[in-house]
Amino acid sequence: DTGVSQNPRHKITKRGQNVTFRCDPISEHNRLYWYRQTLGQGPEFLTYFQNEAQLEKSRLLSDRFSAERPKGSFSTLEIQRTEQGDSAMYLCASSLMRRSGGDTDTQYFGPGTRLTVL
Amino acid sequence: GDSVTQMEGPVTLSEEAFLTINCTYTATGYPSLFWYVQYPGEGLQLLLKATKADDKGSNKGFEATYRKETTSFHLEKGSVQVSDSAVYFCALRGGGSQGNLIFGKGTKLSVKP
Secondary structure (H helix, E strand, O other): OOEEEEEEEOOEHHHHHOEEEEEOOOOOOOOEEEEEEEEOOOOOOEEEEOOHHHHHHHHOOOOOOEEEEEOOOEEEEEOOOOOOOOEEEEEEEEEEEOOOOOOOOOOOOOEEEEEOOO | OOOEEEEEOEEEEEEOOOOOEEEEEOOOOEEEEEEEEEOOOOOOOEEEEEEEOOOOEEOOOOOEEOEOOOOEEEEEEOOOOOOOEEEEEEEEEEOOOOOOOEEEEEEEEEEOO
16 A cells, blocks of 8 residues: 555646646545645645546536546546646545445545646 | 634644644534644645544544534644644544545644754
């Protein structure tokens, strides 16, 4: 178990460019979450997947943002036409939801991708 | 909607002092409650959790008790160390099928030797 990994760790881009981030969850985890964290704030939920299905999207996720998890393993988050307000840390987390229930609420976080839009 | 309020920092303590970081929540249903910690330069790590009223979560000398009557989940440690310096986040997961966590703004703790 190598934990949740995210790439790249840092991304600097110019306003108007598109960026894509990748998240690799813990291998047996079927749920994957994306959050955004700005300086001095707690993480805010963006969207989550159960297997390959995107089950919920926050109102924070404008139409410039899109996320995929095509094979139920890794996920990508793309931001089109980036704006300076998109500068933040983008966090990915994963968890295991068992059909039988039980203690499955724990989300494990990756190190994040820090995006700076100039 | 659901929300978490935690005491604002920064909090500065001397080594071996007692720590309390207050956290209260607003939620419908029966949320699970969590404390996460973010050490400098590192990602969020789960510190402890409680999934029902009166449960006590504990780890690394930290404790928090799920108090439904006061809608609180205060974090405590009897004797802090310099290595405990970090940002602490209180969070809840709603009682419905949605899985996302709702976080407080975080409390920065600095422990001086």
